[in-house]
Amino acid sequence: MSESSYSLLGLWPVINRWKKLVLAAVVAAAVLSVVVALLLPNIYRSTAVFFPTNPESTDPDRLVDGGKLELGGRSEDLDRIITIGQSQPVAEQLIREFGLYKHYKAGEPGTDAVENAVLYEFSSNLSIVHNERDAIELTFEDKDKELAARLANRLVQVIDSINQQLTLENRRSVLGLYKLRFEFLQSEFEQSRQQLVQARRRYGIYGLEQQGRYMAREIITLESKLRQAEGSGNANQAAGARRALQGLTGAGGTNTINLERYVQGTDSMGLFVARLTDLQGRLVKARGDYETADLTLRAKISSLYIVQKAYPATRKSKPVRWLIVVGSVVVTLAISIVLITLLELYKRSRRGSRRRFGQATGAGS
Structure with missing residues (x-):
């Protein structure tokens, strides 16, 4: 006779025979x-949700000029934020700041085993993901719901600070260039101003246009007086007018304001005045640029737009x-059923083997 096959329909009799053992298990x-x-502790989850802003739009120089903050949904911005949040320096900073060596009961810091254990525990409790709305969800889990919320919010602040630091050094270099240009123009302006003062004293020119009108009027007046004195035969008056005219127009004239020196210094004074005017305009602009750059460098503009801060959870996760x-x-x-089924199959195979062996032995005798 062929042996009957074992099927799932025969499970219930098997379970019934082993019901006490299965029930006990x-x-x-x-x-x-x-x-x-x-015995398992309650674990609480706190989540912060934020968008990274476009780094170009957070440049304070652009904001001063009327630029606006723009949310940056670019993949490189999201990847940069997630990379910063998952970096080891950030983890080590928060571990030290919140005393997680003691909180995780890992032991005293300083050994590789303790450091690795705390870092592993911290990383296991932290999750930073990019959701389907192009926002970043930062989640931290812990037995202490207050600690989980505070640590999540602090981690967002650290990410923001490091993200700003990425461009801070370049902006400081730019500020140094602004300062260097301002100091150079200030030095050049002071040097040109001193040269102009010396030229005014040398040539006796303190106002090109005004002095030109004054000398022209005085020369015309003195020449008229000289001609009148010569015409009237007044020698003393003519001599006085001639000396006054000579002092105003002659090369060796002793007048402070002299036509000869005025003509000699006109070109030089024009060059000095043009140079000083140019430097003055550039100096004012350079000073404004430097002050704006210095002010904006001191400003702390967040590179993240926080949609939701992390709050202590009201229920365990x-x-x-x-x-x-x-x-x-x-x-x-399930394991009990599998084990007793395998045991029944084993017993059935043993009985079948003994039966076949008995039949073979009887036929041989």
Whole structure:
């Protein structure tokens, strides 16, 4: 006779024969899982949601000129923020700041084992993901819901600070160039001003246009007086007018304002005045640029647009205790059924082997 095949329909008789053992295993698993689930601490989750802003739009120089903040949904901006948040220096800073060596009960810092254990625990509790709305969700889990919220918010601040630092050094270099240009123009302006003062004293020119009109009027007046004195035969008056005219127009004239020196200094004074005017305009602009750059460098403009700060959770995120108990019971029941099924198959195969062996022995005798 051929041996009947073993099918799923025969599971219930098998389970019924082993029901006490299966029931004992399920009850033991339920009790053990309840104890374990009750011993597990509550884990709370706090989440902060933010957008990275476009780095170009957060440049204070552009804001001073009327630019506006723009949200940056570019993949490189998102990747940069996530990379900063998951970097080891950021993790080490927060671990020291919040005393997580003691909180995680890892031991005293200083050994590789302790450092690796704390970093692993920190990284396991941290999640930074890019969601479908192009925002970044930063989540931190911990047994202390207040600590989880404070650490998540602090991590957002650290990411913001480091993200700003990426362009801060370049902006400081630009500020140095502004300062160098301002100091150079200030030095050149002072030197040109001194040269202009010396030229005024040398040539006796303090106002080109005004002095030109004054000398022209005085020369015409003196020449008229000289001609009148000569015409009237007044020698003394003519001599006085001639000396006054000579002092005003002659090369060796002793007048402070002299036509000869005025003509000689006109070109030089024009050059000095033009140079000084040009330097003055450039100096004023350079000073304004430097002050604006210095002011904007001191300003702290956030590179993140925070949609939601992390708040202490009002309910735990895990463990789901009923799921642990139910899962343990189901897994235990499934394993028990598999084991007793394999045992029944083994016993059946042994009985079949003995039967065939007995039949073969009887036929041989």
